Amino acid sequence: MKTHKINFEPLGLSGRCRTNESLLACAHRFGVGIISLCGGKGNCHSCQVQVLTGTVSEPTPHELEVFSSQQLKEGWRLACQTYPASDCTLSLPPNSLTTLQRVQVEGQEVAVSPEPTVTAYQVKLSTPSLADPQADADRLLESLNRQHRLRCNHIDFSALRKLPPQLRSWNWQCRASVRADEVITLGPWPSRQLGLAIDLGTSKISGYLIDLGSGQTLAAKGITNPQASYGADIISRISYAMKSPGKGARLQKVVVEALNQLAIDLCAEASAEVEEIVDTVAVGNTAMHHLLAGLPVGQLALAPFVPAVSRALNIKAGNLGLHIAPGAYLHLLPNIAGFVGADHTAVLLATADTESKGMMIAIDIGTNTEVSLIDSGKIVTTSCASGPAFEGWHIKDGMPAASGAIERLRIVNDNIQYQTIDGKPAIGICGSGILDAMAQLYLAGVLDKGGRMARNHPRVRSENKHLEFVLVSEEERDGRRAIVITQQDVRELQLAKAAIRTGIQVLLETQGHREEKIQKVIIAGAFGTYIDVANAIAIGMLPSLPLDRFQQVGNAAGTGARLALISLSKRGEAQKIVSGVRYIELASVPSFNKTFIQASYLGRYRLRQGKREEID
Ligand code: FES
Secondary structure (H helix, E strand, O other), X not given: OOEEEEEEEOOOEEEEEEOOOXXXXXHHHOOOOEOOOOOOOOOOOOOEEEEEEOOEOOOOHHHHHHOOHXXXXXXXXXXXXXXXXXXXXXXXXXXXXXXXXXXXXXXXXXXOOOEOOEEEEEEEOOOOEXXXXXXXXXXXXXXXXXXXXXXXXXXXXXXXXXXXXXXXXXXXXXXXXXXXXXXXXXXXXXXXXEEEEEEEOOOEEEEEEEEOOOOOEEEEEEEEOHHHHHOOOHHHHHHHHHOOHHHHHHHHHHHHHHHHHHHHHHHHHOOOOHHHEEEEEEEEXXXXXXXXXXXXXXXXXXXXXXXXXXXXXXXXXXXXXXXXXXXXXXXXXXXXXXXXXHHHHHHHHHHOOOOOOOEEEEEEOOOOEEEEEEEOOEEEEEEXXXXXXXXXXXXXXXXXOEOOEEEEEEEEOOEEEEEEHHHOOOOEEOHHHHHHHHHHHHHOOOEOOOOOEOOOOOOEEEEOOEEEEEEEOOHHHOOOOOEEEEHHHHHHHHHHHHHHHHHHHHHHHHOOOOHHHXXXXXXXXXXXXXXXXXXXHHOOOOOOOOHHHEEEEEOHHHHHHHHHHHEHHHHHHHHHHHHHOEEOOHHHOOOHHHHHHHHOOOOOEEEEOOEEEEOO
């Protein structure tokens, strides 16, 4: 079949595309991270590209709906709907790319005494001779057990394969890394033992390289989850994986490749080798957990949303394709439910003070938001489908938290004051900016309590019969398209924030509590770290409590993963937390619908049994 050369700019990448292959499929084949929220169906509009040179197929009805004739003339197309008819050069706008996002890796400091799962022992072996021709592995096990009073009885097979040359090159003295009764890997003596903690988010991955001897974090890094190219949220990722076993394997492969690169980068920063990583802990929502482990995910999308496994898993990292020390394990913390995964277990491990007398709420805001209420040692948890709006998706000018995204915004006397990431010219608006915009529009009277946009504001205009508020005008952008918040965007955001508030309210009501009793609200996660809490209260996303009761803790899931990596006791604690959690399915609560409708209103209010009481 005929192929054409496609250049992807400004990435400087190129590849050959068949005439029956969409530009999106071709981009994905070459590792170009074009976002495809709907998985290529043509209805999410996230895969916009500009064809700079070359000929492509005629616009489809989906494209005619999205682009004006002027935009089509300028070459704007949906990559999933467009097929090449000649060699082409494409320009990929930043808000169509999955790369270069700001990723939250910081979390609370980890304060726990090191109690690693893997222990290092110095072993001195006698040299074999004709009079003493004992096999290398037996010699090692015997010496190790005798010198340290252990009962190790086997050596990991991958470690065994390297054993003979290693013992000879280290002059019959080595470090044996032991997990339970197994020698998982060997190293020269003396040498470090490192661990890798991973928070595997739907859109972002954070990695931490830890010295297992001291518990110290040597390097930390965040990257974009490359699976985002196959769907922004959990459901579209699951749908993609369900298309065929090969698609699920593809999702696993891309994430494992990303983790291997992350390990290399972290080790380079700490002047270490990946073979020094002898233990790994990963946390993620249940879908990310299953996709990494290669478990089926179809059942997660269908009622009653049952995970394949809840309990903690220990898997040989090499079996998943992770290139760390031979024989090292990957420990996956336990999941709580189909939509409350090991990442929330990790958040609770890092933040929940089950001994405390005061009631607290822990919220991890993401495309799926998990909420836990902790009171007198009891934990009840729910999960709300807050959707990807606060990550910038389904919002006309929304974009990931990357350079040039508006991240803070104020309206003062009808003037817009904003700050962009890295101080770059504004190209779109990310989650924290979107939340600010909504609150500021409400406080300035542009939006009413129901979220309706006023027509009479000087910055409100009608485009194709749809109202929109101009944040940055064409003139302010030197003739480029204005950055706006549309009436439709406001509706999307109302649904997102209503889901979060409803989750909090339902937990309170099922436990017979009122929100005034909440002593502490822990807000975890990247989005939660950057939001302006006062604005979140102003739109009714969070309960109206004194600001000093809110604590933004950064990446608490990453902190929990580090704790579980450093301390065996913390792994036990995680299992105990999960065994004691009561999970509440939101849709099964009778007041859910009424509460959700009331929670979609803007403003400060209390909710009581599906009724809204305004707060002045
Ligand atoms: S419109 Fe192209 S991926 Fe959704």
